[in-house]
Amino acid sequence: AQSVTQLDSQVPVFEEAPVELRCNYSSSVSVYLFWYVQYPNQGLQLLLKYLSGSTLVESINGFEAEFNKSQTSFHLRKPSVHISDTAEYFCAVSERGYQKVTFGTGTKLQVIP
Amino acid sequence: SQTIHQWPATLVQPVGSPLSLECTVEGTSNPNLYWYRQAAGRGLQLLFYSVGIGQISSEVPQNLSASRPQDRQFILSSKKLLLSDSGFYLCAWSQTGMQFFGPGTRLTVL
Numbered sequence: 637a638q639s640v641t642q643l644d645s646q647v648p649v650f651e652e653a654p655v656e657l658r659c660n661y662s663s664s665v666s667v668y669l670f671w672y673v674q675y676p677n678q679g680l681q682l683l684l685k686y687l688s689g690s691t692l693v694e695s696i697n698g699f700e701a702e703f704n705k706s707q708t709s710f711h712l713r714k715p716s717v718h719i720s721d722t723a724e725y726f727c728a729v730s731e732r733g734y735q736k737v738t739f740g741t742g743t744k745l746q747v748i749p
Numbered sequence: 750s751q752t753i754h755q756w757p758a759t760l761v762q763p764v765g766s767p768l769s770l771e772c773t774v775e776g777t778s779n780p781n782l783y784w785y786r787q788a789a790g791r792g793l794q795l796l797f798y799s800v801g802i803g804q805i806s807s808e809v810p811q812n813l814s815a816s817r818p819q820d821r822q823f824i825l826s827s828k829k830l831l832l833s834d835s836g837f838y839l840c841a842w843s844q845t846g847m848q849f850f851g852p853g854t855r856l857t858v859l
Contacts, residue, residue: 668846679755679839679850680793687845726793730846735781735800737848741792 638663638729642740649717650748657712657743659701659727669710670728670737671701680726686710697721722747751776755840755851762858768813768827770854772840775821780842782823784815787837787853799823830858 639662649655661667668687672680684695691703701712710727727740752775762768774780784796795808797815805815812831816824823840835858840851 670847672850677837677853677855679853680841680848682847682849685847728848732846734846735843736795736798737843737846739793 638667638731638734638738640727640729640738640740642727642743644743645741646744646746648746648748651719652716654715655713655717655721655745657725657727657745659710659712659740661708661710661727661729663708663729663731666732668730668732669701669703670730671695671699671710671712672726672728672739674724674726674742676723683712683725717745717747719747719749721745751842751844751849753840753842753849753851755838755854757854758852759855760857762830762856764832764858765829768825768830768834768856770825770838770840770856772823772825772851773821774823774842777821777842777844779820780844782817783841783843783848784823784825785839785841787839789836793839796825832858834858 641660670685671683673683674680684693686693686703694700699714701710724742724744726742728737730737754773781800783798785793799805799817813827838854841848
């Protein structure tokens with residue numbers, strides 16, 4: 637069975653500082669990996685995805701994540717955060733050919749002005 | 750392009766009352782559909798998923814039920830709400846392993 641671990645429930649960071657949100661997964665087969673972002677009282681939005689190919693994936697708003705198979709990780713990074721990045725971020729894993737996605741418990745990113 | 754709708758956006762219901770939340774998807778056919786609940790301070794809990802009309806899989810035992818009367822319609826119901834049913838309910842559809850979420854329904858049971 638697949639599982640996802642987000643060890644940090646909250647991450648405070650000053651504006652314009654870099655940030656890394658950690659995600660580790662467990663699966664016995666090939667996986668798809670995702671990061672979702674949730675703003676207050678809204679649904680989850682897909683931020684970026686790894687399906688195949690390049691292990692470094694990027695979003696349109698400056699976030700990136702790298703699939704590391706040996707460490708079973710998919711950490712999310714941004715070199716310089718903005719106030720508008722304050723939100724909750726969920727890492728997710730889906731086994732290829734499987735219908736269900738398993739979500740982590742989420743990390744709340746708080747950007748401090 | 751595909752869009753997913755949920756209504757109502759917010760709902761306040763007394764304990765013991767019935768519930769019906771609706772989700773519809775546009776722009777795709779035969780999607781896989783999902784209901785999640787997000788309780789305060791907790792992650793996403795998968796409640797039900799459906800791979801086709803009339804096909805419902807339940808993930809957790811509870812007093813909720815789901816139905817899929819049409820290809821792109823997914824309904825979450827309860828005959829009698831409990832206090833513990835309060836939370837943020839999210840509907841999603843999937844494609845190539847990715848899930849796309851609706852705006853959610855905030856349910857408060859008093």
